[in-house]
Amino acid sequence: MQKKLDEPLLKIKQDVSTRWNSTYDMFERVLKIKNSVMSTIAIDYPDTINMTSEDIEVLDSAIEILSFFKDVTEEMSSEKNVTISEVILISNALKKKCQKFLSTPHPDCVLRMTQVLLNEISTRFSCIEENNIFAESTILDPRFKKYVFENEYAYSKACTNIKAMAGRIQIQSTCTSEPPSSSPSRKRKHSIWNEFDEQV
Numbered sequence: 001m002q003k004k005l006d007e008p009l010l011k012i013k014q015d016v017s018t019r020w021n022s023t024y025d026m027f028e029r030v031l032k033i034k035n036s037v038m039s040t041i042a043i044d045y046p047d048t049i050n051m052t053s054e055d056i057e058v059l060d061s062a063i064e065i066l067s068f069f070k071d072v073t074e075e076m077s078s079e080k081n082v083t084i085s086e087v088i089l090i091s092n093a094l095k096k097k098c099q100k101f102l103s104t105p106h107p108d109c110v111l112r113m114t115q116v117l118l119n120e121i122s123t124r125f126s127c128i129e130e131n132n133i134f135a136e137s138t139i140l141d142p143r144f145k146k147y148v149f150e151n152e153y154a155y156s157k158a159c160t161n162i163k164a165m166a167g168r169i170q171i172q173s174t175c176t177s178e179p180p181s182s183s184p185s186r187k188r189k190h191s192i193w194n195e196f197d198e199q200v
Helices: 022-032 034-044 053-076 084-102 108-124 132-140 152-174 194-199
Strands: none
């Protein structure tokens, strides 16, 4: 069927609840071979409700918003890049993408899905800028500094923490410490290893 309709020879992908991006991958694959899918349903499964142009529009809109999440998960899953300094940037960027998407015309079901995604992001990352580790890592990353912060107070607090830590490091580096006194060597108690030690 795919050869006849001049579509790529691809198999349908299945959504898996435990696999990131599988919903996006499934929707994208269906769109790539949509004519073959619709023809197969019409010929081999005539009693099954077929896809409509409205369904195709829903899939198109869904992968538009899900593509941002796919990019983020691939970025954060990278083993070669340091990602902790990117968390604030990415969480704020995802919220803005969802908000912008909600302000444009799309099928109602996709808008509802996007609202759920936005609510989850807002809940899970509500205090991310106030987390010292994430905030300080972001500021120390020369790519970001203060530009990704939405909370000015959180940024100022993190800067104060960094300056305080830097000050302590400087003070410690100027202090001279006496070399530790050597403690008298202790003879090892008799054990089965003594003979081995003497032979080595």
